Each structure stands twice: as structure tokens, then as C-alpha cells.
Amino acid sequence: MKFRGKIVDGACLNHFTRISNMIAKLAKTCTLRISPDKLNFILCDKLANGGVSMWCELEQENFFSEFQMEGFSAENNEIYLELTSENLSRALKTAQNARALKIKLTNKHFPCLTVSVELFSMSSSTRIATHDIPIKVIPRKLWKDLQEPMVPDPDVSIYLPVLKTMKSVVEKMKNISSHLVVEANRDGELNLKIETELVCVTTHFKDLGNPPLASESTSQDRNPEHMAEVHIDIRKLLQFLAGQQVNPTKALCNIVTNKMVHFHLLHEDVSLQYFIPALS
């Protein structure tokens, strides 16, 4: 298995760094899947993650000026690696003003993803910072658990309000309750609700707009004002919102009543899907 890539464009580098910072906030450990066209950061819905799963996808040619990979085999031309997300974001942090960044799979005493940053320096010599990020290669047998999650048809699909606002609301709510109800309808209304013995707090977002639903047939029967709701753990929602440092290009959420809420964001050309299951 081989992998090597090079990023020389400053804007691409910064974007890649921001993505890795986001991943570091969303998942302590994650899987990096390398395929000929894409890179994916994956968190699968294990109990250890509290049932939360994440699927982040980017097209490699939007970032890398050079990209070569050789997967497990010709039929399975992919590489799955497990790593500590913070290591990658920390390594990329040093590349803020770099001339070039190279990333490759190596085996120096232990398998690593080596990030090599060529820095600008005052003197004529190039300064190079290298980070060896320890990784675990995920064996072929376990790949089936790391595939893109299937999204059941949502009951409601709605565009999200400004995430910063959502985050500050949820942050305050976290101090009152550990459950949160997310509900939305096809009339562009989204509510975040918490209920305790002493107090109920609801924040209403209006005029958000709904993306067109894939299956139009079900939508005919429903009253557009009917709310689809799901109870979730507030901390999981907060963790998701805290990871969004930059306003996404596009953000929507799909609610499957009493099952899960599925967030789908687009950061320029990078797609992020985040699934929070309903509390049982």
C-alpha cells in the first residue's frame, strides 16, 4: 500500500487545515479512507462514540497537486487508516505559511502518516518540519463497518439557521437539560426545545426554507406545519456545532421522527454528514 500527496497552493492548504481542525473537534479518533479520487474522514456509529457517526468527503484533486495511491489490492483499491485527529490538525497547523506540504504513508519503526512541511525561512535554507503521525492500518475485514451510512427517507428536511446562533442557544440550554428536542416542519420552521420540571425553553427559527424532498409522494399527505421531532443528547449536538468554526456554504438537516437527525453541511467543496441518533 502506498500513498503520497502534495499540496502547494496556499488556499488549498488552509482549507485542508480547517477541515482537519473541524474533524479534530468532532471525533477524537477517526478513520481516514484514501481512494483514488477521494479522501474520507469517517467515524462509525460504535457504542463508544455514543452512536454518533460522521462521514466527511473531499475530492482529492481539489486539494492535491500530486496524488498517488496504491490500495490494498487492485479490486480493493482503498486504504483505511485509523488516527488521532488532533495529531493531523496539529501537524497541519505548522503549515500555515508553508511553501509546500507533503503527506505520505510510511513505516518508520511503526506505520505513520508523515506530514512534511516546507517552511519559508528568513535565511536561504529551507526549513523542514516533519510530523510522524502514528496510525493503525485497518484490515480489509473491517472495511464493511466503515461505509457511507444509509440515510433513511427523512420526514422533514430543512435548511439550518446561522450555526453560530444555534450554537450559542444550545450552549445555554446545555446548562439546564441534557436532552434536547429538535423539531422542524416543511414550512421552514425549526424549534429547539428543552423541558425540565421547572422550566421549558424553546427557541424558534422561522423562514428557513426547505430543500426539495426526493420522495414527493409522502409529502403530499402531510400537513406542512406538522412537526417532525427527535430527542437527542444535547452534548452531541453541541459538539457538532462547536466543530463548525467557519460558516458552511450550505447547511441542512434531515429529521427522521424518533430515529435520528442527520446534518449535511457543505464547506465549499467538502461535504460533511453527521448523524445523531435519538435517545432511547
Next chain:
Amino acid sequence: MGAEPAGAVRGKGPRARRPRRAGQCWPWFGRRGSMKCLVTGSNVKVLGKAVHSLSRIGDELYLEPLEDGLSLRTVNSSRSAYACFLFAPLFFQQYQATTPGQDLLRCKILMKSFLSVFRSLVMLEKTVEKCCISLNGQSSRLVVQLHCKFGVRKTHNLSFQDCESLQAVFDPALCPHVLRAPARVLGEAVLPFPPALAEVTLGIGRGCRVILRSYHEEDADSTVRAMVTEVCLGEEDFQQLQAQEGAAITFCLKEFRGLLSFAESANLNLCIHFDAPGRPAIFTVKDSLLDGHFVLATLSETDSYSQDLGSLERHRPVPQLQAHSTPHPDDFANDDIDSYMIAMETTIGNEGSRALPSISLSPGPQPPQSPGSPSEEEDEAEPSTVPGTPPPKKFRSLFFGSILAPVGSPQGPSPVLAEDSEGEG
């Protein structure tokens, strides 16, 4: 009170039993002189920064006005780091070490107390016009007075203890290896390292490249490996580079950062004098008005701990420093992990044996790294768990012994640095 010969009067009270040294005076009989130093302008901030630096090392500040300047010193609790700043008389608008004919003051203050005066560097820079440090011969308080803008005067009365002079025995001139570079260059070089990183290895690689690499103790119990960061500097970055290829030392980065941040803010060059692993490394900054020395212990090549275990390979490794990143863009010699994959596939769920880092000390080039066939790796890996053993004390108080002792000889008990003036002996 007249002097009494030692031992002449016994059993007549605690005072009589104290051993006396020539020239020592009892603190409370006021033969100590008065001290006064006045710092003005931007030097106040420099002084403050120096105190911040020292606070990264130790909990007690030894303040000693000498004829050639005010000396501020500290040592850490494990005696593995010593720091000293000497401010020349010209640094001060007014400098009086002691009143004529009186003994020099030597006092020890809680670092926290002294630092609290200079806590906010921003405040020092913006509002403080003058700083006066004084001690009246009779009083028991060191007075630090900040004269600020708008007529505000802040007076701090700090209690202190008399003490012996804190001296560390070291001589930069005896170190065979010297590096000198602007602090800014070194500051940039340590940026890629995580702020929490405790230790770093500095060494000379092929082609006189200076390499800094994060050092992590091989923790047999942890399943999570740490990321290894390495920064490579070219010879041209250094104003002086006098060191052999292969020379390398490992020292505490946190302590070094203390001096580094001071040197960066004062725009000084930083000099690193070092010797063999285990011998202390001396970091110095200097300009016409001040002198700073940080002496840090370095990791020794073998540790009595590992020798007791009788294991072959668990020397506390002094990492062979070879630049992993070469100037050639396509160095993929280390790419091949297929053999590792084979090992993985055949032992699913097994963590697999970990190859040990290279521990050779020879300065010559390392033999080409073969990724190692699975069986090779298994042979090299030794049982990596030593259950229940406490982590070894790596940094011994190494450097307070005589520097004339032969290299590698076991250190005697660390000499007492500063005896309690009131001590029971």
C-alpha cells in the same frame, strides 16, 4: 555581640551550637548592608521578563546584589535545572549593592511573590516608569516599589530568608559543542512542537544540519503512540556551529522555552554549549547590560534502571539523529508497509510487535532502514511490559557535582547548594 569560638560554649542555647563560618554574621544583628537598585524605562519590562523566565524553572528566587551586578538565580526542585540572570550596574539608573563596609545581602524569596510584582508585562510596559528594589539593613522585608503613571505608586513588601549563595558548577568553555543563533530562529524552530511537549532532542545530523526532535519516553504500557515532530535547520541559520555530526542531547523543552521567550523579546542571540549526553547543557544569552545562563540536565545514554533489568535494548534511548526528511523530494525509501500489512493480516487483532527506535550512538550514517520482515520485528521486540515499575528518574541532579569528574562516573550525593541560614546544620 562578640564572636565566640566554635564549640566554646556548649549547652547554652541554640545559638551557641550553630557552626560558624568566618565572616558570617547573624542575620538579625544587622551587619548586613542596605541595598538599592533603581530600574527605569524599558528595562523594567526586561527585568519582568527575566523573572517570568526564572519562574518557569524554580519556586524560589535567590537575589544577590554583587559588585558586578544584581544576580537573580533559581534552581528547580529536582536540581536538574538552574537559571541565573546577572544585570550589570549599568542596567540600573542607580545601583548600590551594599553600604560601604557592610556585607553583601543574599536573600531567597518565594518566586510566586516576586513574580506577582511583575505579573502583567503589559502593565509594566504601559504604566510603570520606575522600579525600585531596596532592602534596608535592619528590615526584614525586601521592598519593591513600582512608580507608575499618574502618580500611582505600588509598594510590595516581600518577606525573604537569608541564605547562602546559590552556585552551580559549570563552565561553558569546557563544552566541545557550541551552537549560536538568533533567538528568533530557535523560536520559530520550536513552534511546530506541541506546547505540552516535555522533552526534545537536539542534535547534529548529516551535512551539519541541526535537528530538533520531540522526545517521548518509551512507555511500554501505553497503546497510544505519540506523534513525533522533527524540525531540521540548515547550517546557515547559525552564526556559530561547532559540533560533531552525531552529537545529540535530550533536555527539557519547557525549561528551555523560559529562556527562549526572554531572548526573543530582547532580540538576543542564544548560545547552546553542550557535551556528551548526561552532561549538562548550558544555554546563554548576553548583551552589554545583562547575562543569562540556563543550565539544564540532559538525558544520559544509559540509565541504571535499565541496566538493573538486564535488558539489552532498553537503554533510555539517545536517539540517533538522522534527518528523516532529506532535501530530495522523492525519498520514499520508507514507504513500503506491505510487509507490515502481511503481518497485520495474519494476526488480526494482535497489536503486533513494535520495532524499537534506533539506539545506536555512532555518528556514522545509519544503515538503510529496512521496514523489517515480520519475523525480524518480532525478534527485536522484547517483552515490552514491565508491570508495576515506577518510571525511572531520568534527570538526575547531574551537574552540581564537580565538572572535573570523569565522564560517566557515578555522581556522588548532590552537594548542598544553599544551606539554611537558620538550619540545624
